[in-house]
Amino acid sequence: MTALLLTALMAAAPPAPAPPEVPSAALTKDAAPAADDDRHWYGWQTMLADVGTAGVVIVAVKLNVSGNSVAYLGAALFAGSGPAIHFSHGRNGTGLLDLLLRVGLPLGSALGLGLLTSTSSCSECFLGGAVFGLGLGVVGASILDATLLSWETIGPLAPVTPAISFYQGRDGQQHAAPALMMKF
Numbered sequence: 001m002t003a004l005l006l007t008a009l010m011a012a013a014p015p016a017p018a019p020p021e022v023p024s025a026a027l028t029k030d031a032a033p034a035a036d037d038d039r040h041w042y043g044w045q046t047m048l049a050d051v052g053t054a055g056v057v058i059v060a061v062k063l064n065v066s067g068n069s070v071a072y073l074g075a076a077l078f079a080g081s082g083p084a085i086h087f088s089h090g091r092n093g094t095g096l097l098d099l100l101l102r103v104g105l106p107l108g109s110a111l112g113l114g115l116l117t118s119t120s121s122c123s124e125c126f127l128g129g130a131v132f133g134l135g136l137g138v139v140g141a142s143i144l145d146a147t148l149l150s151w152e153t154i155g156p157l158a159p160v161t162p163a164i165s166f167y168q169g170r171d172g173q174q175h176a177a178p179a180l181m182m183k184f
Contacts, residue, residue: 042089043150049081050142078138079103082145094149101144106137 117129
Protein backbone atom coordinates (compact mmCIF):
# COMPACT_ATOMS: atom_id res chain seq x y z
CA MET A 1 0.00 0.00 0.00
CA THR A 2 2.81 2.40 0.87
CA ALA A 3 4.49 1.70 -2.43
CA LEU A 4 1.28 2.44 -4.26
CA LEU A 5 0.89 5.73 -2.37
CA LEU A 6 4.48 6.80 -3.15
CA THR A 7 3.99 6.00 -6.82
CA ALA A 8 0.83 8.08 -6.92
CA LEU A 9 2.53 11.04 -5.21
CA MET A 10 5.49 10.95 -7.58
CA ALA A 11 3.18 10.83 -10.59
CA ALA A 12 1.26 13.86 -9.31
CA ALA A 13 4.40 15.91 -8.45
CA PRO A 14 5.42 18.60 -10.93
CA PRO A 15 8.39 17.74 -13.08
CA ALA A 16 11.82 18.97 -11.92
CA PRO A 17 13.10 22.01 -13.79
CA ALA A 18 15.52 21.23 -16.59
CA PRO A 19 19.15 22.16 -15.93
CA PRO A 20 20.32 25.28 -17.74
CA GLU A 21 21.60 24.64 -21.22
CA VAL A 22 25.36 24.96 -21.58
CA PRO A 23 26.64 26.11 -24.96
CA SER A 24 28.53 23.39 -26.75
CA ALA A 25 31.57 25.67 -27.27
CA ALA A 26 32.08 25.81 -23.49
CA LEU A 27 32.32 22.02 -23.38
CA THR A 28 35.09 21.73 -25.96
CA LYS A 29 38.78 22.33 -25.48
CA ASP A 30 38.88 24.38 -28.67
CA ALA A 31 37.06 27.35 -27.14
CA ALA A 32 38.65 30.71 -27.97
CA PRO A 33 41.26 31.91 -25.47
CA ALA A 34 40.53 34.82 -23.18
CA ALA A 35 41.17 38.31 -24.51
CA ASP A 36 44.36 38.64 -22.45
CA ASP A 37 45.84 35.44 -23.87
CA ASP A 38 45.95 36.59 -27.48
CA ARG A 39 48.31 39.55 -26.99
CA HIS A 40 51.98 38.94 -27.65
CA TRP A 41 54.86 41.21 -26.55
CA TYR A 42 57.82 41.46 -28.89
CA GLY A 43 59.51 44.44 -27.23
CA TRP A 44 62.55 42.33 -26.46
CA GLN A 45 63.39 42.45 -30.16
CA THR A 46 63.39 46.25 -30.27
CA MET A 47 65.39 46.35 -27.03
CA LEU A 48 68.06 44.04 -28.51
CA ALA A 49 68.26 46.22 -31.61
CA ASP A 50 68.67 49.32 -29.44
CA VAL A 51 71.44 47.67 -27.41
CA GLY A 52 73.24 46.88 -30.68
CA THR A 53 72.76 50.47 -31.80
CA ALA A 54 74.20 51.69 -28.49
CA GLY A 55 77.27 49.54 -29.17
CA VAL A 56 77.73 51.19 -32.56
CA VAL A 57 77.42 54.65 -30.97
CA ILE A 58 79.99 53.75 -28.29
CA VAL A 59 82.42 52.67 -31.02
CA ALA A 60 81.77 55.98 -32.81
CA VAL A 61 82.54 57.94 -29.64
CA LYS A 62 85.72 55.94 -29.05
CA LEU A 63 86.92 56.58 -32.62
CA ASN A 64 86.36 60.34 -32.12
CA VAL A 65 86.85 61.22 -35.76
CA SER A 66 85.45 64.41 -37.21
CA GLY A 67 82.60 63.60 -39.63
CA ASN A 68 82.50 60.07 -38.24
CA SER A 69 80.50 57.82 -40.56
CA VAL A 70 80.09 55.28 -37.75
CA ALA A 71 78.06 57.86 -35.79
CA TYR A 72 75.80 58.36 -38.81
CA LEU A 73 75.42 54.60 -39.09
CA GLY A 74 74.43 54.41 -35.41
CA ALA A 75 71.82 57.15 -35.87
CA ALA A 76 70.40 55.45 -38.96
CA LEU A 77 70.28 52.08 -37.16
CA PHE A 78 68.48 53.63 -34.20
CA ALA A 79 65.93 55.37 -36.42
CA GLY A 80 65.31 52.33 -38.64
CA SER A 81 65.70 49.22 -36.50
CA GLY A 82 62.51 49.59 -34.44
CA PRO A 83 60.27 50.40 -37.40
CA ALA A 84 61.79 47.50 -39.35
CA ILE A 85 60.84 45.13 -36.53
CA HIS A 86 57.27 46.47 -36.51
CA PHE A 87 57.10 46.12 -40.30
CA SER A 88 58.28 42.50 -40.04
CA HIS A 89 55.37 41.83 -37.66
CA GLY A 90 52.97 43.26 -40.24
CA ARG A 91 52.26 46.40 -38.20
CA ASN A 92 52.99 49.10 -40.77
CA GLY A 93 51.13 51.92 -39.01
CA THR A 94 52.98 51.22 -35.77
CA GLY A 95 56.26 51.16 -37.71
CA LEU A 96 55.61 54.63 -39.12
CA LEU A 97 54.59 55.90 -35.68
CA ASP A 98 57.78 54.44 -34.23
CA LEU A 99 59.87 56.14 -36.92
CA LEU A 100 58.31 59.49 -36.01
CA LEU A 101 58.91 58.77 -32.32
CA ARG A 102 62.55 57.73 -32.83
CA VAL A 103 63.35 60.81 -34.89
CA GLY A 104 61.08 63.40 -33.30
CA LEU A 105 61.59 62.74 -29.59
CA PRO A 106 65.42 62.91 -29.60
CA LEU A 107 65.51 65.97 -31.88
CA GLY A 108 62.74 67.75 -29.97
CA SER A 109 64.30 67.09 -26.58
CA ALA A 110 67.73 68.12 -27.87
CA LEU A 111 66.36 71.42 -29.14
CA GLY A 112 64.29 72.00 -26.02
CA LEU A 113 67.05 71.32 -23.50
CA GLY A 114 69.56 73.18 -25.66
CA LEU A 115 67.38 76.26 -25.60
CA LEU A 116 66.67 75.92 -21.87
CA THR A 117 70.35 75.74 -20.96
CA SER A 118 71.65 78.40 -23.35
CA THR A 119 72.56 81.82 -22.10
CA SER A 120 74.16 84.79 -23.77
CA SER A 121 77.34 84.36 -21.71
CA CYS A 122 77.76 80.61 -22.31
CA SER A 123 77.97 79.49 -25.91
CA GLU A 124 78.82 75.87 -25.01
CA CYS A 125 75.73 75.55 -22.78
CA PHE A 126 73.42 75.10 -25.77
CA LEU A 127 75.55 72.24 -27.09
CA GLY A 128 75.75 70.54 -23.67
CA GLY A 129 72.01 70.79 -23.14
CA ALA A 130 71.33 69.60 -26.68
CA VAL A 131 73.56 66.52 -26.27
CA PHE A 132 71.94 65.70 -22.92
CA GLY A 133 68.47 66.19 -24.43
CA LEU A 134 69.38 64.00 -27.40
CA GLY A 135 70.41 61.20 -25.05
CA LEU A 136 67.23 61.55 -23.00
CA GLY A 137 65.14 61.47 -26.16
CA VAL A 138 66.87 58.35 -27.46
CA VAL A 139 66.38 56.50 -24.17
CA GLY A 140 62.78 57.71 -23.90
CA ALA A 141 61.92 56.66 -27.46
CA SER A 142 63.45 53.24 -26.88
CA ILE A 143 61.50 52.72 -23.65
CA LEU A 144 58.21 53.92 -25.16
CA ASP A 145 58.69 51.65 -28.16
CA ALA A 146 59.42 48.54 -26.10
CA THR A 147 56.67 49.11 -23.54
CA LEU A 148 53.79 50.66 -25.47
CA LEU A 149 54.18 49.92 -29.18
CA SER A 150 55.55 46.37 -29.24
CA TRP A 151 52.33 44.45 -28.66
CA GLU A 152 50.52 42.44 -31.31
CA THR A 153 47.30 40.46 -31.32
CA ILE A 154 47.64 36.90 -32.50
CA GLY A 155 44.87 34.53 -33.45
CA PRO A 156 44.26 31.22 -31.74
CA LEU A 157 46.95 28.68 -32.41
CA ALA A 158 46.04 25.43 -34.10
CA PRO A 159 46.13 22.56 -31.61
CA VAL A 160 48.81 20.00 -32.37
CA THR A 161 48.31 16.34 -31.48
CA PRO A 162 50.99 13.66 -31.63
CA ALA A 163 50.06 10.75 -33.87
CA ILE A 164 51.51 7.70 -35.57
CA SER A 165 51.39 7.45 -39.33
CA PHE A 166 51.82 4.26 -41.28
CA TYR A 167 53.34 4.04 -44.74
CA GLN A 168 54.43 1.33 -47.11
CA GLY A 169 58.18 1.25 -47.53
CA ARG A 170 60.23 0.26 -50.57
CA ASP A 171 60.51 -3.19 -49.09
CA GLY A 172 56.72 -3.58 -49.39
CA GLN A 173 56.11 -3.68 -45.63
CA GLN A 174 54.15 -1.30 -43.43
CA HIS A 175 56.27 1.03 -41.26
CA ALA A 176 55.23 3.36 -38.45
CA ALA A 177 56.43 6.96 -38.27
CA PRO A 178 55.81 9.62 -35.64
CA ALA A 179 53.72 12.53 -36.86
CA LEU A 180 52.10 15.74 -35.65
CA MET A 181 48.52 16.40 -36.62
CA MET A 182 47.13 19.92 -36.68
CA LYS A 183 43.41 20.61 -36.36
CA PHE A 184 42.30 23.72 -38.27
